[in-house]
Amino acid sequence: MRRPVLLLAAFAVTALLVHLGAIVAAPRVIMALAIGKLGQGGAAVNRFQFSRRTNAQSRDVVRPSPDLAYASCVYDLEKGPLLVEAAPTPGGGYASVSVFAGNTDNIGVFDTIANPQGVRFALVRAGEPFPDKAVRLQLPLVVSPSRKGVILDRRLAPTQAAFDLADKARRADRCAPL
Amino acid sequence: MKHGTSGEVHAHWAGNRLTGRVGADPWTRAQVALTGLLALNPSQAIYFRRQVDDSGARLRENCRYRIAGGALPGRWWSVTVYAADDYLPLNHDDALSFDATEVQRNGAGRWSATVAPDRPAQGAWASTRNAGDFDLTLRIYNPTPQAQADFGAIAFPTVERIGCNKTPRA
Numbered sequence: 001m002r003r004p005v006l007l008l009a010a011f012a013v014t015a016l017l018v019h020l021g022a023i024v025a026a027p028r029v030i031m032a033l034a035i036g037k038l039g040q041g042g043a044a045v046n047r048f049q050f051s052r053r054t055n056a057q058s059r060d061v062v063r064p065s066p067d068l069a070y071a072s073c074v075y076d077l078e079k080g081p082l083l084v085e086a087a088p089t090p091g092g093g094y095a096s097v098s099v100f101a102g103n104t105d106n107i108g109v110f111d112t113i114a115n116p117q118g119v120r121f122a123l124v125r126a127g128e129p130f131p132d133k134a135v136r137l138q139l140p141l142v143v144s145p146s147r148k149g150v151i152l153d154r155r156l157a158p159t160q161a162a163f164d165l166a167d168k169a170r171r172a173d174r175c176a177p178l
Numbered sequence: 179m180k181h182g183t184s185g186e187v188h189a190h191w192a193g194n195r196l197t198g199r200v201g202a203d204p205w206t207r208a209q210v211a212l213t214g215l216l217a218l219n220p221s222q223a224i225y226f227r228r229q230v231d232d233s234g235a236r237l238r239e240n241c242r243y244r245i246a247g248g249a250l251p252g253r254w255w256s257v258t259v260y261a262a263d264d265y266l267p268l269n270h271d272d273a274l275s276f277d278a279t280e281v282q283r284n285g286a287g288r289w290s291a292t293v294a295p296d297r298p299a300q301g302a303w304a305s306t307r308n309a310g311d312f313d314l315t316l317r318i319y320n321p322t323p324q325a326q327a328d329f330g331a332i333a334f335p336t337v338e339r340i341g342c343n344k345t346p347r348a
Contacts, residue, residue: 027211034215055266056274061215062264065317066274067256094254094319096222104211105200106219113253113320152216156254156319158277 027104034061035102035148039074046082048073048153048173053163069166071153073175075099077125078147081134085174086119086153088112089166094156099123102146110140122178123151131178151175185209189334190234191226191316195326220326224252226316231339239309241342242294247335248287251325252318254278257335259293259304259312267309276302293337 037060039045051060051070058064075082086097089112096111097119110119122134126145134141153173155166185194185206196206197217217225229237237243245257256277261267266274280302281289291302293314306312314337318325325332 027207030211030215054274055272056268056270059265063258063260063315064266065256065258066266067258067277096218098216098218098222100216104207104215106217107200109218109222111222111320150216154218158256158275158279 028102031100031102031104031150035074035150038072038150045074045076046176048151048170048175050167050170053157053160065154067156067158069155069157069163069170071170071173073151073153073173074148075123075144075151075175076148077123077128077144079177081122081124081128081131081178082175083134083139083178084119084121084123084151085172087169087172088116088118089155089169091165092116093162093166095119095154095166095169097121097151097153099142099144100150100152101144102149105145107144107149108142133178186329188330188332190228190230190232190337191334192228193224193226193329195220195224195329197225220321223317223319224321224326224329226318226329226334227313228316228337229311229313231337233339235339237293237306237312237314237337238342239295239306239312240344242292242340244290244338244340245293245314245335246288246290246338248289248333250278250316250318250335251322251332253320255316255318257291257293257304258315258317259306259309260315261309262311262313267306267312269305269307269309271297271305271307273297273303273305276304294340 048071054064054066089095096109098106099108101107121140121142123142123144125147126143153170157163157166194206231243256275258275259267276291281291283289292298293304293306295307297303
């Protein structure tokens with residue numbers, strides 16, 4: 001009688017631990033897959049890639065918005081901090097640049113409403129000294145807890161004409177060593 | 179949203195105030211990773227999702243729905259159809275969503291739009307062709323501080339079922 005109860009309890013505890021492990025691990029695993037896909041397996045790191053207009057066939061990331069123009073930069077801070085820049089869309093359409101750490105956390109976000117002249121900031125890894133250049137240029141700093149992550153530029157583009165405007169503006173985006 | 183400690187449902191729209199935030203709990207993180215990777219934090223956008231109409235019935239491709247509402251607390255908003263696989267429905271209708279710039283408002287600021295597999299005679303439309311059992315996502319960008327703090331204060335759009343065909347389209 002006692003042995004089946006113990007076996008059942010052991011099974012329940014194991015199942016719970018596996019469940020909790022999966023919950024904790026899932027964001028990092030899924031983010032790593034996204035980093036691999038958006039960064040073209042490491043071939044496109046520390047530079048922006050420009051997505052085509054979102055349509056029914058868009059499958060890079062779940063639940064894409066068809067009303068936004070996306071540009072993404074997979075970052076790797078192994079060789080030091082990055083300077084990130086994005087110009088506004090002519091006409092004042094909403095644009096934001098957001099930074100996502102390896103655990104999916106949105107660790108920084110800037111938009112062209114608060115920064116109508118464009119977005120400009122430095123990205124540095126946690127534990128690393130703040131770069132002199134960033135301090136000298138008075139750049140806002142985003143501190144990443146992970147070496148790798150994703151920077152995403154979103155621009156309002158609900159029509160083809162709006163997408164064309166946003167696309168032209170985002171081509172000036174920069175994500176490169178400081 | 180079911181597991182997140184800050185997940186909540188208002189008028190059938192489910193949202194989570196911790197989405198994208200550094201302090202998100204493990205369940206919220208896992209949920210976001212699975213169904214909303216790279217979601218913004220609430221200072222930039224708040225997200226709501228629903229799978230049922232106002233009567234509580236599952237949203238289905240073979241039915242037509244009227245979405246109606248008033249002013250929403252942000253600079254811009256959109257409503258998008260997603261199929262059960264969390265991607266956009268595979269159709270060529272070029273009507274995957276409707277947004278604040280598309281809807282016609284009456285004198286009282288009220289608007290309505292159609293969510294259905296076929297284009298309506300007039301008005302904003304989001305196509306559900308090939309969507310199967312689908313859900314709707316409401317995105318509100320640059321939400322007001324009150325909306326960020328209290329989802330219950332948002333006057334969410336209603337989703338009324340107009341009618342259904344007996345079987346989904348081929």
